[in-house]
Amino acid sequence: MDYCCCYIDVQGFYANNVFYPREYAVLSDHGASVFSVDHELKMDQLSANDQRHVLYLTRRHHGLPFEVGKGAKIQSINDIIIAFYECNLDDDHFLAACKSKEAEDKLRALGIPRLNLGKLGATWSGIKTRFEPCSLHVNPEKCSIDAVIGMKKSR
Numbered sequence: 001m002d003y004c005c006c007y008i009d010v011q012g013f014y015a016n017n018v019f020y021p022r023e024y025a026v027l028s029d030h031g032a033s034v035f036s037v038d039h040e041l042k043m044d045q046l047s048a049n050d051q052r053h054v055l056y057l058t059r060r061h062h063g064l065p066f067e068v069g070k071g072a073k074i075q076s077i078n079d080i081i082i083a084f085y086e087c088n089l090d091d092d093h094f095l096a097a098c099k100s101k102e103a104e105d106k107l108r109a110l111g112i113p114r115l116n117l118g119k120l121g122a123t124w125s126g127i128k129t130r131f132e133p134c135s136l137h138v139n140p141e142k143c144s145i146d147a148v149i150g151m152k153k154s155r
């Protein structure tokens with residue numbers, strides 16, 4: 001039996017050892033959504049080291065720009081994730097699946113029971129679909145919508 005009621009992924013950046021999300025995706029049997037996140041940090045507030053790391057992630061990892069003109073605030077994203085989990089929950093499906101430490105940390109902070117498929121061996125190359133990245137990306141790299149679709153298919 002599959003205990004998962006929804007799938008969640010996040011892509012973002014580390015600065016000063018804090019994770020700043022830029023994109024969340026949620027998926028269930030009822031549909032999928034992706035959200036741009038405005039973490040409200042500006043590039044010129046970062047150290048030179050963090051700026052280099054941020055640029056690397058934009059060019060080569062997930063393709064998301066660091067700053068965003070328009071996006072949901074982090075509190076709104078928390079409310080969306082909780083609502084998405086709760087409306088898909090039933091007696092047999094009560095875990096939110098994720099594959100990264102960052103998504104697992106968010107689910108833990110929100111008190112949502114979770115299953116980190118990454119700890120069970122799910123990797124990006126293992127679950128990747130041929131889905132094109134959503135429109136939030138300036139480079140066609142890793143998209144969180146692709147990750148949640150891949151996780152659900154691999155279950």
Ligand SMILES: [Zn+2]
Binds near residue numbers: 145
């Ligand atoms: Zn995306």
